[in-house]
Amino acid sequence: MSAEPMRSAQNSAAHRPFSQRLCQCVRQRVPRQVWIACAVLSTLGAAVAPCVAQPATAARPLTGTVGDLIQSARASARVARFADTMPQQFERLQRQLDALGRSTLDTLPIGAVARASMASRESGRASFLRVARWNSSETVALLTPGEGAALDSVARITLQFLPELLELRVSADSTDALLAPISAFNRARLTESLAQSLEKLRRYERKFGPQSPKLNAAEVALNFVAQSVPPFRPGADGWPSAFEVIASYVPTYLTERDGRVQAWTVLEAGLRRYSFGDGWGKGGWAGVLRPGHVSAGLAMVNGSAGAMREPWRGDNRLGAFLAWGSAKIAVVGGAGPRVLITRQVQLIPFVF
Amino acid sequence: MSFTPQTRIWTGKRAVLLVHGIGNSRPGDYADLLHSVETLLGPNRDDVALYQLFYDHINDWFVQKTDASALLDQATAALAQQIDDPEIGATVAGYIGDILWPVLSTSARSAVREAYLAQLKQIILDGDNAGVPVRRQQLTIIAHSLGCFHTYEALHHTAKYGTHILQPSTHEVRFANVIFMASPVQLIRSVAERLGSLVPNRRWLETVQGDTLHIPFETRDDREQIQSVRNWVSITGNLDPVGGHFFRKRADWAYMQVDGQHSFIDQQFPTDVTSKADLIARLRASKLTGDAPTISPQDPHAWGAYIERHTTKLRDWILA
Numbered sequence: 107m108s109a110e111p112m113r114s115a116q117n118s119a120a121h122r123p124f125s126q127r128l129c130q131c132v133r134q135r136v137p138r139q140v141w142i143a144c145a146v147l148s149t150l151g152a153a154v155a156p157c158v159a160q161p162a163t164a165a166r167p168l169t170g171t172v173g174d175l176i177q178s179a180r181a182s183a184r185v186a187r188f189a190d191t192m193p194q195q196f197e198r199l200q201r202q203l204d205a206l207g208r209s210t211l212d213t214l215p216i217g218a219v220a221r222a223s224m225a226s227r228e229s230g231r232a233s234f235l236r237v238a239r240w241n242s243s244e245t246v247a248l249l250t251p252g253e254g255a256a257l258d259s260v261a262r263i264t265l266q267f268l269p270e271l272l273e274l275r276v277s278a279d280s281t282d283a284l285l286a287p288i289s290a291f292n293r294a295r296l297t298e299s300l301a302q303s304l305e306k307l308r309r310y311e312r313k314f315g316p317q318s319p320k321l322n323a324a325e326v327a328l329n330f331v332a333q334s335v336p337p338f339r340p341g342a343d344g345w346p347s348a349f350e351v352i353a354s355y356v357p358t359y360l361t362e363r364d365g366r367v368q369a370w371t372v373l374e375a376g377l378r379r380y381s382f383g384d385g386w387g388k389g390g391w392a393g394v395l396r397p398g399h400v401s402a403g404l405a406m407v408n409g410s411a412g413a414m415r416e417p418w419r420g421d422n423r424l425g426a427f428l429a430w431g432s433a434k435i436a437v438v439g440g441a442g443p444r445v446l447i448t449r450q451v452q453l454i455p456f457v458f
Numbered sequence: 459m460s461f462t463p464q465t466r467i468w469t470g471k472r473a474v475l476l477v478h479g480i481g482n483s484r485p486g487d488y489a490d491l492l493h494s495v496e497t498l499l500g501p502n503r504d505d506v507a508l509y510q511l512f513y514d515h516i517n518d519w520f521v522q523k524t525d526a527s528a529l530l531d532q533a534t535a536a537l538a539q540q541i542d543d544p545e546i547g548a549t550v551a552g553y554i555g556d557i558l559w560p561v562l563s564t565s566a567r568s569a570v571r572e573a574y575l576a577q578l579k580q581i582i583l584d585g586d587n588a589g590v591p592v593r594r595q596q597l598t599i600i601a602h603s604l605g606c607f608h609t610y611e612a613l614h615h616t617a618k619y620g621t622h623i624l625q626p627s628t629h630e631v632r633f634a635n636v637i638f639m640a641s642p643v644q645l646i647r648s649v650a651e652r653l654g655s656l657v658p659n660r661r662w663l664e665t666v667q668g669d670t671l672h673i674p675f676e677t678r679d680d681r682e683q684i685q686s687v688r689n690w691v692s693i694t695g696n697l698d699p700v701g702g703h704f705f706r707k708r709a710d711w712a713y714m715q716v717d718g719q720h721s722f723i724d725q726q727f728p729t730d731v732t733s734k735a736d737l738i739a740r741l742r743a744s745k746l747t748g749d750a751p752t753i754s755p756q757d758p759h760a761w762g763a764y765i766e767r768h769t770t771k772l773r774d775w776i777l778a
Binding site: 192194195198224261262263265266267269278282285286289292293295296297299300302303304306307308310311313314315316318320321330333334339340342343344346347 | 460461463516519520522523562563564565568569571572573575576579580582583586591592593594619621622623624627628629630658659662678679680
């Protein structure tokens with residue numbers, strides 16, 4: 107986990123020149139008034155308290171290698187007389203141990219292997235994809251997909267059957283000592299799993315927490331229906347969906363005409379996507395550059411300017427809107443295309 | 459407010475997690491209850507690490523972001539039809555409607571479950587950090603009301619999904635005791651069945667899975683089923699509607715009955731008068747002093763009262 111902030115900082119540095127180039131490009135192409143208004147509106151967004159998923163306490167230091175784990179399984183099986191008591195399971199264990207026969211594996215640190223194991227899992231069931239992804243980790247590039255799966259199996263078979271058998275032959279303390287490397291492997295995986303749980307909660311907070319955009323009644327209904335559809339529902343293992351349906355009546359869009367500011371009412375229909383990555387969704391200027399959410403979709407306006415109009419009536423005009431955090435811009439066509447701006451705000455709870 | 463699991467320094471091999479129910483509690487609340495548990499443990503108190511799970515602020519995220527009242531109205535109406543007493547049906551349905559809304563939001567129940575799992579993981583790591591391997595840890599969960607629902611969901615989820623490293627056989631996480639007090643799990647199951655397709659992503663709602671409610675288990679490689687819980691206890695009162703009783707009458711559609719469960723039904727009273735003799739004694743005392751007799755109403759759903767009525771058993775279970 108400690109490598110994450112470093113990686114994030116490196117990513118940030120790598121993207122900065124692009125961000126600056128983008129800003130410059132936008133400045134040249136967008137009218138000055140609109141640019142200033144967007145910048146001001148963006149900074150009005152409430153600051154989001156940074157929250158980084160971290161376990162409450164660090165687990166005790168993890169030592170040991172894959173070699174220790176293999177030795178632990180072999181020794182435990184021997185002491186427990188696994189071959190005599192459960193020959194079928196012993197054969198399975200032996201096959202998995204044979205798959206871990208390369209001597210270079212012995213020195214691989216157990217912590218790194220555990221982290222890679224957790225990163226490659228999306229569900230508790232082994233699948234082709236899961237096994238195939240094992241090799242994607244740079245940390246344990248020496249471990250082949252087959253070896254990764256074999257290591258999982260060794261830990262599983264050993265802990266499923268051997269503790270009980272060992273305690274028939276040796277003391278509880280000796281049992282614990284024999285199985286210590288495999289317990290350490292699981293401890294490392296549990297630590298990773300805790301970090302994953304906290305990361306899921308951090309993402310839920312970004313999407314549903316106090317700083318997230320509020321939904322109106324129509325959006326509540328639409329998102330209630332949408333939560334059964336894959337892109338909008340959480341994963342089976344609890345990861346939140348990044349998407350949300352938008353259907354808003356927004357009477358607070360502004361534009362400039364003949365030197366005067368005009369209010370426009372826009373009907374928005376589209377999608378909001380939450381950015382869960384580190385460095386996104388912070389407060390202040392960082393939040394302007396990397397907001398917690400972006401949205402896009404169709405915009406419909408009434409033919410004439412004014413707040414509290416009915417966009418679906420009369421000579422309505424169609425266009426598109428884009429929201430970058432709290433700042434929103436819409437472009438509508440028709441006679442004399444217009445650029446409209448506003449910021450994400452709900453004037454009347456659950457209405458608009 | 460972000461969620462941070464509680465962490466404790468273990469001095470023994472036992473831990474107890476208290477999971478509260480309906481309410482708007484936050485860290486620091488339920489101090490009386492915590493004190494009751496400490497008291498019942500007596501001299502062994504220092505050997506038991508006590509944890510509390512507070513998740514109301516996560517519920518609040520969803521309440522504030524969405525107006526769930528319309529959905530709740532439908533759920534409450536379905537519940538009122540289920541209760542075959544027209545006089546109390548609507549009232550009781552309104553009372554227990556509060557516990558239904560997590561069923562209607564997949565994200566809400568997933569988020570609370572994740573907080574629950576994070577707390578369990580932290581407890582086990584705390585024990586491990588103190589040198590108590592998982593297989594030696596004596597873990598007890600005491601849940602009340604809606605906390606029972608989240609407990610049921612979380613334990614089934616962990617038994618099913620290995621990613622949490624909390625499976626009973628592969629990861630050796632077996633709970634010594636899980637004690638449900640006034641559990642609405644069966645009630646929620648019945649209402650969810652009644653609501654039908656209105657319940658989103660039913661296949662991930664463990665409460666409605668299977669032919670009956672059951673103790674979570676992992677199927678070992680040799681096909682043997684290893685249960686997550688050694689001692690599964692249900693305690694409710696015969697006046698507690700959340701626990702499936704309506705005026706001393708058990709409603710099978712609302713009472714949690716799980717194979718292998720140890721069940722206790724408390725005899726409850728609407729007031730603190732527990733018998734005819736008790737009432738006579740109070741009236742006599744009142745006549746002597748000239749004051750009105752002191753009779754107080756009792757909350758049949760109060761968690762503290764459940765704890766107090768089962769002090770000895772709880773101590774025995776936790777310290778076994």
